[in-house]
Amino acid sequence: METKPQPTVLLVEGDVVTATTYKTFLSEEPINLTHVETGTAALTYLQNRVPTIILLDLELPDINGMMILKYLKQQQLGCTVIAITAENAVDVVIEAKLEGAFDYIEKPLQANRLIIALRSAIPQYNSTPFSDFVQKDRLRERYHKFIGASKPMQTVYQMIDNVATSQAPILITGEHGTGKELCADAIHRESRRKDKPFVVLDCAVIPNDLLESHLFRHVKGAFTGAVNGQQGAASRADGGTLFLDEIVEMSPELQSTLLRFVQTGTFDKVGGDKQEQADVRLICTTNQDLPSKISARRFSEELYYRLNAIHIKLPALRIRGKDILLLAHTFLHNISKPEQKTFEGFSTEAEQILLDYNWPGNVRQLRSVILNMVLMNQGGMITADMLRTIINENDPASEYTTTNPSLPTTQEPPLSRFKIAIMSGNAFRPLREIERDMILKAIEFSNGDIKKAAKGLRISLTTLHRKMRQ
Structure with missing residues (x-):
């Protein structure tokens, strides 16, 4: 039987003691590990051979590690880079991701985090959830408000453990009903900001023309109905976590405003001329495919890369056993x-x-x-x-x-599935329940196409989402 060659790993780390520690962590991994101490040595190595993985410290004694990332991107060498940084800075993480880093790890490194990152980056491990590498005695049936002991959920719990203390933005994706808000809440509870506010703003239920004022506040008289000034979600979350649900529902104009806030931490009140600041950890969610929205020019590519510094994808219930x-x-x-x-x-x-x-x-x-x-x-x-x-x-x-x-199923005439009951016993059902049932039937009749269902009901997509959440 032919033996597969072991992956080659290049460790670029200027501190010899730290490099020795990493080697110890990885001593039982089936890899060929080479260590160089400088960026110059790394570039010389890369001119002669291309490793499978590079563990790259961004703070090297001779050159900035970002230069190596740029070189790899320009030369299209095809190796996977895991960036290592001592800085807990959003801009550093985002720049590394934009330059092609597969993952990043903050110092001081834990053995488990390094092994998980390495195995996730090696192709032959990609089909195996990295929760397999968590010791069995650490399996958890509950994690904050989550319930589940399956391997996919262990993966989620471990990722939250690893990224919660970072200040970088997090993008949570997954189908409807998978628990994206529970995930955001768990991240907040595990973070250094756990004693500060956790503020939720659902972008799908607020009309676009009012969303900016809900997010960044408005002054009295900013628009019709603005009788009093209002504190926005960003200000209320100062020092804590700002959770933006269904970020894709934002208008292009508001996406630009949010991008500026992510970059600078500052914003202008709607109808005002005074710039304000807010220190928040941003967590965003969507159940839609953002890359396709970017291709269709419905979502900002730069904002996507800013928000996607860390990505957690929640598993569908059907794969959770x-x-x-x-x-x-x-x-x-x-x-x-x-x-x-x-x-x-x-x-x-x-x-x-x-x-x-x-x-x-x-x-x-x-x-x-x-x-x-x-x-x-x-x-x-x-x-x-x-x-x-x-x-x-x-x-x-x-x-x-x-x-x-x-397994047997109930056979019904097709149209009977779309009947809506308006009575419960001798009383009328609440209107909101009837409307919700009607929306669900419309979605089914439209073969899951929510936009088509909204059009058939002659309501906006925002109204449909709002009524589903009532």
Whole structure:
């Protein structure tokens, strides 16, 4: 059997003691490690051979490590760079990323962080979640408000541990309902700013013409209805964390204003002429593909690189395995207790349905299904038939489908799935619930195309998002 060659790693580190420490950390890794002490020596090495990975200290005794990054980019050598810096500076991190750094690590380094970064950068490890490298006795079923012990979630927890103390912006991506706000909250709680404010601004629910004033405040008389001055989210978050949800909903003009704030930490109040400052750690989220938005000129490329200094992608529920059962049982207990109902749990077949269903609405949808299950039943064991009924009638995907075609599904005439109930018993349902159901049915009818659903309902995309969050 042919043995694959070991990856070559070039360590560029001016301090011999520090380099020896790194070598010790990596002594059991299947790599060929070479150490050079200066930037000049690194450039000489690169003229003769190209390593797989470069561990590059940006503060070298002879030249700035950024020069080596620029050289690698110009020569298109194709090796992966992990930048190492003692500076906890956003500009340094962003510049390194713009010059092509794959990852960055702040000193002092921990062995686990260095190994994770290295293994993530080596191609043959890319198919293996780096949570595999976390010791089994450190597996966590809960992490702040997160619930889950799966490998993908261990990866998320470890990433939060590693980046929380940094001051660099963080971009969190993932599908609807995966827990992006929970992730931002966990980062804040693990950071040095945990005793300062955590301010949330949902860009999807605020009209674009008012979003700037919500973000940066306005003075009295700045626009129609501005009777009093208002403190913006950036000012309220001073010293803490500013969380911007669905950043892609910002207008191009406001993106430019936010970019200036990220670069300088200063902003102008809407309708005012006095410049103000705010020291915030910025965390942004989106469930959309930002590179495609950049290609379509709907999102600023420079702002993207500024916000994407650190990227955390949350896993979909369907790939989290038995986390689904852990979440389902937790939700069942937490929801049934205040309703004063007693449930024994889920039957074996019901558990299998939970595991096999694709959960397009992720954790938020699972909780909604369990909530409906509790409200529609008096207690006892939750059976497969009960679960199928709730999924088919109430979830955003409407018709129950599974990744396992052997499991039976309920057959209904296609149009019956789009009926909306306006009564609950002898009383009318709240209007907001009926509107939400109508939106979900419209999204289903539009095959998941939210813009098409909004157009069909003759409402704006912003209005659709706002009504879904009510």
